[in-house]
Amino acid sequence: MLSNNKTSWSGYLQFLKEVAVRDEPVIINNFNDFIHACGYVHIFFGQVIPLFYILDYRTGRYIKISGNFAGYTAETFVNEGIAHTLEIYQRDHLKLFDKTIFPQRLSILAEISSAEHQNYIFSYNACVRAKDGSYQHYLQRSCFLSDQHGNPIFSMGIIANLNGEFKRNQVIQTVEKIDPTGLNPSTVIFRQSYQVGEVERSFSAREIEVLKYMSEGLSSKQIAHKMFLSEHTVVNHRRHMQDKSSLPNANALICYAVKSGLI
The missing domain is CATH 3.30.450.20 (PAS domain)
Known part of the structure; x- marks a missing residue:
């Protein structure tokens, strides 16, 4: 039993x-x-x-x-x-x-x-x-x-x-x-x-802002300059979004964000 x-x-x-x-x-x-x-x-x-x-x-x-x-x-x-x-x-x-x-x-x-x-x-x-x-x-x-x-x-x-x-x-x-x-x-x-989780809701406002700039082709350094953040912080935001979404890279993350209406 x-x-x-x-x-x-x-x-x-x-x-x-x-x-x-x-x-x-x-x-x-x-x-x-x-x-x-x-x-x-x-x-x-x-x-x-x-x-x-x-x-x-x-x-x-x-x-x-x-x-x-x-x-x-x-x-x-x-x-x-x-x-x-x-x-x-x-x-x-x-x-x-x-x-x-x-x-x-x-x-x-x-x-x-x-x-x-x-x-x-x-x-x-x-x-x-x-x-x-x-x-x-x-x-x-x-x-x-x-x-x-x-x-x-x-x-x-x-x-x-x-x-x-x-x-x-x-x-x-x-x-x-x-x-x-x-x-x-x-x-x-x-x-x-x-x-597996509510991915869209789990993204913070800051992360979505980073995501929008990523979709425009900006590098982490350029995004950091626009958002008055350190490049390290931007990289962490990108890594956290990949962790939450289980997506392998930035291109896949941007594609997902577009399809789901996040950006």
């Missing part, structure tokens, strides 16, 4: 540490067969995906990660574990996953036999800060292997970069039930969209 003591992702990880779930035997027979049953090639991936991982929730460590991600090496994730993921997670996306998305996943799993957990795929899009300081959006698809009490112990999934046009401040989560045989199509049992 899933514990009622955990209401968030971070709370769940702490719960596993406190109740010593790791002392209970979790038997994985023919793990390769398990991966194949979840559609390792034909169902789960569906196409060539650049990164595959297995995460042990009990230890917060990645057992396997198949490649580099967001400019960080696979070894960084393996050595630093989930602490590194938390560090680079865009703060609004992390808050949404921690307080809303993960608790919803636990509620869904609580209604499903633990033996069947591996046959449900959870998908959502999120954002991290890449090593070069830009923000990178990605799609994650994962399934869980749980203990006899229904507590998810292992998360196995794929991560793929999201390119092209999509709503950067909208997160969509879906849950699909798959047929382990691969003979029948998957069935979507849950779908919900979320807004």
Whole structure:
């Protein structure tokens, strides 16, 4: 039975540490067969995906990660574990996953036999800060292997970069039930969209003024002169706006501001 003591992702990880779930035997027979049953090639991936991982929730460590991600090496994730993921997670996306998305996943799993957990795929899009300081959006698809009490112990999934046009401040989560045989199509049992913050309202009057001058092609130094500010302050305003909007650069920020009517 899933514990009622955990209401968030971070709370769940702490719960596993406190109740010593790791002392209970979790038997994985023919793990390769398990991966194949979840559609390792034909169902789960569906196409060539650049990164595959297995995460042990009990230890917060990645057992396997198949490649580099967001400019960080696979070894960084393996050595630093989930602490590194938390560090680079865009703060609004992390808050949404921690307080809303993960608790919803636990509620869904609580209604499903633990033996069947591996046959449900959870998908959502999120954002991290890449090593070069830009923000990178990605799609994650994962399934869980749980203990006899229904507590998810292992998360196995794929991560793929999201390119092209999509709503950067909208997160969509879906849950699909798959047929382990691969003979029948998957069935979507849950779908919900979320807004990641009220970006337009979060911009200050000063930031919007900086944004207007940016759209006119002015440099940070020129904007500082016009606004009687230091260049450092202007640079900070620009950085804060990128943090709030999860946009990778000034051009994307200006484009977003024009489309949303901010300037």
